[in-house]
Structures are given as C-alpha cells and as structure tokens.
Amino acid sequence: MLCSKRALTAAAGVVATALAVAACSSGNVSSGTAGNGGDGKNVTLNLATVNNGQMKDMEKLKGEYETAHPGTMINFQVMEEGDLRAAVTADVASKAGQYDIVTIGAYETPQWGANGWLVDLTEPLKSDANYDVDDLLPPVREAISNSGKQYAVPFYGESSILMYNKDILGKAGVTLSSNPTWQQVADAAKKVNTSTRAGICMRGKPGWGDLFAPLTTVVQTFGGNWYDNNWNATVDSAEWKQAVTFYKTLLDTSGEKDPVSYSFNECLTALKEGKAAMWADASVAASMLEADDSPVKGKMGYAHMPVEKTKESGWLWSWNLAIPATTKSKDAAIDFVKWATSKDYHKLVGEKLGWSLVPPGTRQSTYDLPEYKKAAAAYAQITLDAMTSVKPQQPGVNPQPWVGIQYVSIPEFQDVGNQCAQLIANYLANRGSVDDALGKCQSLAKKAGEAHK
Amino acid sequence: MAVTELDTVDAATASDPRRVRSNDVWTARWLLLPAVLFLILLTQVPFLVTVGYSTIKWNLLYPADRGFTGFRNYLSALSSGDLWPSVVATVVITALAVVLSLLLGLLFALLLDRNFRGRAVARTLMITPFLIMPAASALIWKYSMFDTNIGMLNWLSRTLHLPVVSWSTEHPLMAVVIVLTWQFTPFMMLILLAGLQGQDRGVLEAAQVDGAGSWRTFTWITLPHLRMYVEIGVLLGAVIIIQVFDPIAILTKGTGGTKTLAYLLYERAFIGLDVGQAAAYGVITVVLTIIVATVALRTLFKVFMAGGSR
Numbered sequence: 001m002l003c004s005k006r007a008l009t010a011a012a013g014v015v016a017t018a019l020a021v022a023a024c025s026s027g028n029v030s031s032g033t034a035g036n037g038g039d040g041k042n043v044t045l046n047l048a049t050v051n052n053g054q055m056k057d058m059e060k061l062k063g064e065y066e067t068a069h070p071g072t073m074i075n076f077q078v079m080e081e082g083d084l085r086a087a088v089t090a091d092v093a094s095k096a097g098q099y100d101i102v103t104i105g106a107y108e109t110p111q112w113g114a115n116g117w118l119v120d121l122t123e124p125l126k127s128d129a130n131y132d133v134d135d136l137l138p139p140v141r142e143a144i145s146n147s148g149k150q151y152a153v154p155f156y157g158e159s160s161i162l163m164y165n166k167d168i169l170g171k172a173g174v175t176l177s178s179n180p181t182w183q184q185v186a187d188a189a190k191k192v193n194t195s196t197r198a199g200i201c202m203r204g205k206p207g208w209g210d211l212f213a214p215l216t217t218v219v220q221t222f223g224g225n226w227y228d229n230n231w232n233a234t235v236d237s238a239e240w241k242q243a244v245t246f247y248k249t250l251l252d253t254s255g256e257k258d259p260v261s262y263s264f265n266e267c268l269t270a271l272k273e274g275k276a277a278m279w280a281d282a283s284v285a286a287s288m289l290e291a292d293d294s295p296v297k298g299k300m301g302y303a304h305m306p307v308e309k310t311k312e313s314g315w316l317w318s319w320n321l322a323i324p325a326t327t328k329s330k331d332a333a334i335d336f337v338k339w340a341t342s343k344d345y346h347k348l349v350g351e352k353l354g355w356s357l358v359p360p361g362t363r364q365s366t367y368d369l370p371e372y373k374k375a376a377a378a379y380a381q382i383t384l385d386a387m388t389s390v391k392p393q394q395p396g397v398n399p400q401p402w403v404g405i406q407y408v409s410i411p412e413f414q415d416v417g418n419q420c421a422q423l424i425a426n427y428l429a430n431r432g433s434v435d436d437a438l439g440k441c442q443s444l445a446k447k448a449g450e451a452h453k
Numbered sequence: 454m455a456v457t458e459l460d461t462v463d464a465a466t467a468s469d470p471r472r473v474r475s476n477d478v479w480t481a482r483w484l485l486l487p488a489v490l491f492l493i494l495l496t497q498v499p500f501l502v503t504v505g506y507s508t509i510k511w512n513l514l515y516p517a518d519r520g521f522t523g524f525r526n527y528l529s530a531l532s533s534g535d536l537w538p539s540v541v542a543t544v545v546i547t548a549l550a551v552v553l554s555l556l557l558g559l560l561f562a563l564l565l566d567r568n569f570r571g572r573a574v575a576r577t578l579m580i581t582p583f584l585i586m587p588a589a590s591a592l593i594w595k596y597s598m599f600d601t602n603i604g605m606l607n608w609l610s611r612t613l614h615l616p617v618v619s620w621s622t623e624h625p626l627m628a629v630v631i632v633l634t635w636q637f638t639p640f641m642m643l644i645l646l647a648g649l650q651g652q653d654r655g656v657l658e659a660a661q662v663d664g665a666g667s668w669r670t671f672t673w674i675t676l677p678h679l680r681m682y683v684e685i686g687v688l689l690g691a692v693i694i695i696q697v698f699d700p701i702a703i704l705t706k707g708t709g710g711t712k713t714l715a716y717l718l719y720e721r722a723f724i725g726l727d728v729g730q731a732a733a734y735g736v737i738t739v740v741l742t743i744i745v746a747t748v749a750l751r752t753l754f755k756v757f758m759a760g761g762s763r
Contacts, residue, residue, distance in 0.1 A: 086723045093513040093726075115516065204622070206706040257601040258619035260708060275602045411514030415725040425708045429622045 043332045044073045048088050049103040050319060051078050054156050054359045057349060058340055064348060065339055072332055092117050097326035100333045104152065106318045107407045109144040113151030119323040122150045124334050131338050135363050140318050143392045143403055152320035153341040156284075157361030159314035159386035160217065160406075162303040163271065163286060164278040165296060168192050178382075182218065182306040185278065186250050192277040193254035201267035201276035202251060204259025206425040208407065208417025211263075213315060214280060215424070216406045217305060219243040220396035221313040226408050226445055229399050231452045233445035235420070236438050244438065248428055260425050272296055280305060282317070283386055286379035287356060302382040304389075309397050314386040315406035318361065346372075361387050401452075412448035419444055500739070506732035513726040526733035535717060536734075540741065543695060543713040546626065550633035550697075551690045555683065557634065558641025565642070566649040576646075583639040587699035594632045595621070595704055625709030632700040637693070641686045648682030649675070691749075695742070714738050 049055045055078065062074045077099075079087060088102045092112065104112065112118050125133040133141075133150075140157045144150060162185065164176060174188045189199030203210050219225065224239030234240070251259050256270060268285055270276040272294055279285070289300050305314040321337040323330065339345060346358045346366050355375035358366060360383055366372055367384045376383075395405040402409040407417070420441035427437040510522040530536060565576055582590065598604050599620040607617045620628040652675065660670045698715045705711045707720065718738060722731035 082723075089513055089726060093516055095516075111514070115514075206708055257617055258599070258622050260619075260622040260625070260705065261595060261600070270602060273602065411512065411726070415720075415727075418720065418724050422706065422708050422712075425622075425706070429625075429709060431709060 042071050042073075043329045044075055045100040045329060045333055045336055046075045046077065046098065047101040047103075047321075047336075048077045048079065048084060048091075048099045050081050050084050052156075052319065053357070055103065055319070057353055057357055057359075058155075061345075061348060061352060064352075065336065069335070072336070074336060092324050092326075095326050097324065097328075099324060100327040100329055101337060102322055102324060103155070103319055104322050106140075106143040106316065106320065107404065107409060107413070109152045109320055109322060110146035110403060110409050111411060112322070113146045113149060117325055118151040119325055119327070119330060119334070120149050120151060121153060121323070121334065121337075122148070125150060125153070125338070128338065131342060132365075135343070135365050137362060137364060137387050139316055139387060139390050139392050140362060143316055144318065144320050146403075152322035153337050154318040154320050154362040155341055156359035157316070157318035157387060158282045158284045159316055159361070159383065159390055160214065160281055160305045161283045161286065161314065161382055161386050162278065162280045162306055163289060164188075164301050164303070165271070165274070165299055166301045167299050168197075168274070168277040169301070176301070176303055178303045180303055180306045182221070182246065182250075182308050185280070185306045186246075186254070189250065189254035189278055197274065198256040198270065198276040199254030200250065200278040200280070201256050201262065201270050202247070202259070202280060203263045203267065204251065204256075204425065204428055205261065205263040205266075206418070206421040207263070208414050208421060211421045211424065212417045213282075213317075213406045215244070215247055217313050217315050217395070218247055218308075220405070221306075221308045221310045222246070223309045223397045225396045225398060225400055226413075227400065227402075227449050229401055231401060231449040233442055233449045235445045236442040240438055241434055244424060244427070244434055248434070251428060259428055283314075283379070283383045284360065286383065287360070287376065290376075290378045291356075298378070300378070302379055304382075304386060310395070312386075312389045312391070313395075314390045315395075316387070316390050316392050316404075317406070350375075410448060410452055412451070416441075416444045416448045503732045503735050506728055507736050509729050511728040513728060522729065526729045527737070530730060530733045530737060535712075536737065538710070539712050539714050539717045542626075542710050543715075546629055546633070546697065546711065546713060547691055547694045549630045550637060550694050551687055553630065553634040554637035554690065555641045555686060557638040558686070559645050559679075561638065561642045562645035562649055565646055579642060580639045582636050583643075585636070587636065587697075588703065590636050591632055591700040591703040594628075594635070594700070599628060599704070621704050625705035625711050628704050629697075629700045629711050632704070633694055633697060637690055640690060640693075644682050644686040644689075645679060648679045652678055688749075714741075 049058070059076045059078065062076065066072060066074065084103065085105075085108075088099065088104060089108075090096075091098045092102065095117075109118070113120070125131055136154060137157065140154045141150060144152045144154060162176070162180065169176070169188065169192060172192045174191050176184065176188060180188075185200070191199070193199030203214050205211055216226070219240055222239050222243035224237050224243055225234060228234050256262050256267070256276060262270075264281060264285070267276065267279050267281060268288060271279050271285075271289060274296070286300070286302060288294065290297050304312065307313045321340060323333045323337065327333050341362065343363065343365055346363065347369070349358050350369070350371055355369075355371045358369075358372050358376075360366070360376070360380075364384075367380055373380055390405060392403050392405055394400060407413055420437075423432070423437040423440050426432045427434050507526050508521060508523060509519065510525070511519050561579055565572065565579065569575075585593070596603065598606050601607050601617050601619055606620070610617060618624070620631075656674060657670060660674055665673070695713075696715050697713060698719065701707060701711050701713060701716045702719075707716050712720075714734075718731060718734050721727060721734050725731065
C-alpha cells in the first residue's frame with residue numbers, strides 16, 4: 001500500500017516536472033502542419049511582419065487569398081520593427097525554421113541572399129508572365145538583388161523627399177524649386193523659423209535607421225561616403241565634416257529644439273501641428289500629411305530631396321517578403337508572396353479598403369491606375385519621380401562597393417551606424433567636437449571595413 | 454518587557470521526529486522536485502549556457518565563421534572602452550534615482566501619515582506612477598512633459614518667460630533620473646508609510662508630554678525608527694533600478710552618459726548581433742554585480758544587526 005502511494009507521488013512529481021518543462025518550451029510557434037506542404041492540402045504559412053499600416057491591410061485581406069486557395073492558411077505574426085528584426089534574424093540565422101515567409105528590409109535582403117538563407121525567387125518570378133516582374137521599379141529590384149539574383153519581392157517602397165508648408169513659406173515670400181539645393185533649403189528654413197515654430201524638422205534620434213538615414217544622404221550629396229571602392233573607411237574626410245557641420249548648423253539655426261527626441265513620428269506630428277515648416281524625410285509621409293484627418297491636407301508642397309554635388313539625393317527603402325530556405329512549404333509560400341505583391345492585389349486594396357491605401361513605390365503600373373492617380377494626386381508623381389531617379393549602385397559622387405543608399409550592406413553596419421549616431425548626437429548636443437566624433441566613428445568603420453577587403 | 458508564558462511555550466512538532474521515516478523524506482523531496490528543476494532551468498542553465506557562449510566566436514550574421522575563441526571576447530569587451538563609462542552611468546543613475554525618490558517618498562509619506570479627508574483617495578493617486586508600465590511612463594514623460602512643443606514642463610517655462618529646455622538633448626542624464634524618480638517615489642513612500650504607521654503612538658505622546666516639538670520628535674524619534682525601512686527601501690530600489698532599460702531606450706538611446714550596463718548589453722546582443730561578445734559582457738556584468746552586491750549586502754546586514762539591538 002505504502003509502496004503504491006510512493007509510486008503515485010513520484011509519478012505526480014514527474015508529471016508536474018514534465019508540465020513545467022513543456023511550459024518552458026511552448027513559446028515557439030509550431031509549424032508542424034506546414035510539413036504537409038506541396039501536395040496542396042492544409043498548408044499553414046507562418047508570416048512574420050512589421051506593424052505598419054500596409055501590412056495590417058494585408059492581414060485584413062488574407063481571407064480573399066484563403067478563399068481562393070482552399071486548404072491554405074496564413075498565420076500572421078505582427079511585430080514592432082525592432083522586435084521583428086531581432087526575432088527574424090535569430091530565427092533565420094540559426095535555421096530554426098519557425099517562419100515560412102518573413103518581412104525584411106532592403107538592408108538585409110542582399111546579405112541574407114548571399115548567405116544562402118533565402119529562396120532565390122528570380123526564376124519563379126520571371127516564368128510567370130502574369131506577375132510581370134519587369135513592372136517592378138528598377139532601383140527597388142536592384143536593391144533587393146545580389147549578383148543578378150532576386151531574393152525577395154517588394155511589398156512597399158519609399159524614397160525621401162522634401163515636404164514644406166506652402167502657407168508658411170508663402171507668407172514669408174519664400175519659393176522653392178522642385179530640385180532645391182541644401183543651401184537654398186537652409187536659407188528658406190532660416191527665414192521661416194520663429195521662436196514657436198521650427199524652420200525645418202530633421203531626424204536627430206541616435207540610430208542607424210533614424211539619424212543616419214537622412215544624414216548619410218546628406219554626406220553622400222556633399223561628396224563623402226562611408227567607404228571608398230576598396231572598403232577603406234572614409235569617415236574622417238573633409239566632406240563628412242562639412243556635411244555633419246552643415247547638419248548641426250541647420251538644426252541649431254532653424255531646426256527643432258530637441259533633436260535627440262525627434263525621428264519620423266515626432267516630425268510628422270510637428271508638421272501636422274504647424275510647429276515646423278519644412279521636413280526632409282520618407283516619401284510615405286506625404287500620404288499621411290494628405291490624409292483626411294490631417295490639418296495640413298492640401299497645404300503641402302513637395303520637392304526632390306535637396307542636393308549639393310549629386311543630381312539626386314533621395315534614399316531608397318523597401319519592405320519585402322522573402323522566403324527562408326528552411327521552409328517546408330516553398331511552393332505555397334512563393335504563390336502567396338506573388339499574390340501579395342501582384343497588380344491584382346493593388347487593385348484589391350483599392351477596391352476593398354480605399355485607393356489611397358494601395359502600397360506605394362513598387363510597381364510602375366500602380367501609378368498608371370486612374371483611381372490611384374486621383375486618390376494620391378498630391379504625392380503620386382513626386383514619389384514615382386524620386387523612386388525611379390535614385391541610383392542604389394552609386395548614390396554618391398564616387399563609386400561604392402555595395403548596393404544601397406542610406407546604409408552599407410554589410411552585417412556590421414547596424415552596429416557601426418548606431419554607435420556613430422550616438423557620437424554625432426553628442427556633437428549635436430554640444431557635448432563634443434565634430435573631429436572627436438568623426439575620429440572615433442572612423443575607427444569603428446575601419447574595423448568593420450577590414451573584414452570585407 | 455516581562456517574559457510571558459507565550460514566549461516559553463515549545464513549538465509543537467507536527468509529528469514525532471522518530472516517526473519521520475525515509476519514505477516521507479523522499480515523498481517531500483519528490484514533491485519539491487518540480488520547483489527545484491524549474492529554478493535550475495530558469496536560472497542556472499541559462500547562466501552556464503551564457504558562460505559557454507562567451508567563449509565562442511559567434512556573430513549571428515556570419516553563420517559560417519563560428520568557433521572556440523577562448524577569452525578573446527572578454528579581452529575585446531574589456532578593451533573596447535565601453536565598459537567603464539557604462540559602469541559609471543549605471544552607478545550615477547541608480548544612486549541619484551534612489552536618493553531622490555527616497556527623499557520625496559519620505560516627504561509624501563509624512564504628509565499621508567496625517568489624518569485628513571480623502572486620505573485613501575490621495576494615497577491611491579500617489580501610488581499610481583509605480584503601477585504604470587516603465588515603457589508607458591517613459592513615453593508619457595517624453596511626450597506630455599519633456600516635449601519642446603506640447604510638453605507641460607516647457608509650457609510652464611514658456612508661461613513664465615523662461616527659456617525652453619530640450620531635456621533629451623541637453624540633459625539626458627537628468628531626464629532619465631527624473632522619470633525614474635517619478636516612478637519610484639511611490640515605492641519608497643509605501644515602505645516609509647508602513648514604517649510611520651508602525652510607530653508606537655505612546656512613545657510619540659510621551660515625547661509630547663516631555664515637551665519635544667514636532668521637529669525634535671521627528672529627528673530624534675521618527676527618523677531612527679524609520680532607519681530600517683529606509684535600508685529596505687534603498688536595497689530593493691537599487692536592485693530594481695540598476696536594471697533600468699525603458700527610459701533610456703525611449704528618451705536618450707544611451708547618449709550623454711546614460712548608457713547603463715543593461716542598455717549596453719542590449720546593444721551588443723540585438724544591434725551588434727554578436728552572441729559571443731554579448732555573453733561576455735553579460736558574464737562581466739554578473740561578476741561585477743555579485744561583487745557590489747556582496748559588499749553592499751554585508752554592510753547593510755551589519756546595519757541590520759546593529760539595528761536589532763537599538
């Protein structure tokens with residue numbers, strides 16, 4: 001009797017332990033059902049994506065795809081950008097195979113493709129005449145390809161443009177051409193700057209994707225760049241100093257007062273509230289300034305990103321759908337990513353959700369749709385112009401050994417960009433000299449560049 | 454105090470010690486097993502894995518280039534020059550936030566210790582900052598308080614014709630400390646309030662009868678009585694604040710001397726994506742914390758011992 005009681009207790013202990021262990025490991029999403037992929041029956045595709053409006057629209061419309069493809073389920077996992085980057089990088093790099101489709105930026109795509117982590121989509125896209133891969137905007141396609149192989153499909157794309165409040169500039173008697181120079185913009189900003197309103201809003205929040213997105217394009221149009229064609233770091237050059245000093249002077253004389261706090265969202269609010277007159281940032285911002293609830297709707301003017309020594313200075317970014325090589329449902333995944341970036345999907349978004357919500361900046365044909373042209377009249381043309389005129393192969397004055405504009409396509413860049421952004425933020429806040437900041441940044445960049453020579 | 458009957462009563466054991474057989478001991482051990490295993494799984498295994506990771510070269514973005522590298526990660530962590538400023542930032546932020554929230558907490562605890570109408574409501578309101586998620590409170594401060602356009606602090610200084618302050622750019626360290634102080638003042642207040650309410654009213658009355666004013670009563674009776682509570686508050690507050698992350702990530706991004714060890718670790722692991730180096734930083738942080746904690750705890754326990762005989 002005692003013996004069986006003991007056994008029972010022991011068993012209870014073991015069961016409880018097993019439960020505890022199981023509870024520990026249940027954080028992962030099972031993609032077990034995906035194992036049936038290929039025979040067209042009951043496939044579940046796990047899709048990791050970023051919490052942007054366009055991605056949430058895709059989640060709303062996934063039912064249309066599931067109805068047309070019985071047996072296929074799309075499981076969306078929507079995350080904040082930083083979390084997405086960490087989760088997806090860890091998953092794909094360690095070949096854990098949790099996701100069948102991942103949303104990645106233009107920065108990661110060519111690197112991951114070269115690592116062999118992504119399914120090469122060149123052939124499946126080319127062979128499908130209906131998909132019309134040549135309709136994709138050429139710079140976007142270039143940025144997500146590596147050695148002629150396309151590793152992802154662009155979901156939406158953006159460049160950077162100059163946005164200004166026509167009312168405020170008009171009252172001050174300032175006019176801007178559609179291709180202004182930075183000096184003209186700095187002069188205009190100074191004229192419209194008041195104690196309660198910034199002349200221009202620029203990103204200052206330390207981060208490779210925050211401060212350094214616009215700042216790298218400024219450096220490039222001033223003639224500098226992160227590396228020369230042989231991966232020698234060139235951050236301590238005279239052009240860098242000139243560009244960074246210009247950026248600080250611009251912020252000091254007519255920028256927002258607390259630059260370290262300001263990035264995309266903060267500047268958007270400032271523009272909407274009339275607390276800033278101009279703003280050079282992502283082209284996607286135009287659709288938000290022209291939204292129905294925006295106080296500055298219809299009052300905004302748009303121009304190309306200001307330049308100095310180059311003809312164009314806009315950046316290039318896209319969020320793309322890619323398929324990790326570890327997926328067990330390759331064919332189903334390819335079919336879905338083609339659907340989500342097709343011409344038909346753009347029409348579907350327009351008809352079901354509204355034409356101004358069509359994902360911008362990926363397809364030439366989108367800009368030919370009369371409904372879209374009408375809904376996005378204020379910014380469709382400038383977005384298309386900026387996106388088709390940028391050169392991701394050589395955005396600056398001199399040739400560079402990587403493809404990409406506001407970033408360097410090497411794994412170390414996130415880290416180098418982040419640390420340099422903190423150094424430059426200290427300079428912007430008058431806690432150090434420009435030579436000190438750029439000197440330290442040069443040694444960081446140099447160390448990263450050595451690995452690629 | 455006289456020794457009462459109660460003090461001398463033996464505690465009755467549940468069962469005769471002779472009857473506790475090895476069977477029962479084993480039953481108890483089996484039942485404890487899940488908790489012990491859970492503890493080991495959650496704390497010791499990850500630590501050992503981290504120590505293991507810290508000796509290998511492993512950048513997530515270079516999957517092919519992976520291997521044993523000995524102490525090289527430690528060398529690069531110690532020689533990078535990031536560690537010492539980070540230790541200083543952690544100590545400065547923790548110390549300032551603990552001291553300021555303790556002082557403010559004492560003030561509010563004294564006010565709340567009085568009898569007035571609506572005391573319960575006031576107490577609840579005073580506690581709320583501690584109940585708000587750290588990320589949410591950092592965002593509240595970023596937008597509603599510090600912002601140069603719509604923030605209340607700058608609205609105030611504009612109304613008073615004072616210059617507008619760019620908190621995150623010009624005073625990043627103070628911005629972080631202010632948010633932490635706001636958040637932890639209620640915590641200190643609650644501990645000190647418990648201490649105040651545990652005061653013997655008789656002693657206070659006696660002091661009054663002896664002619665001590667309220668200031669002398671406070672400095673000679675209340676403060677010595679509160680000493681133990683202050684020590685607990687400082688210890689717990691420091692343990693929680695030393696791992697601060699949210700206000701730094703949201704307000705300053707580690708600029709201007711606010712890159713604490715926790716934030717540095719995050720940067721190495723999730724932006725540098727260098728697993729080996731991040732693990733080395735983690736191990737160094739643990740070692741440093743153990744050293745500091747041992748010294749601090751010993752000092753504090755000594756004070757506790759002395760406090761017992763007071």
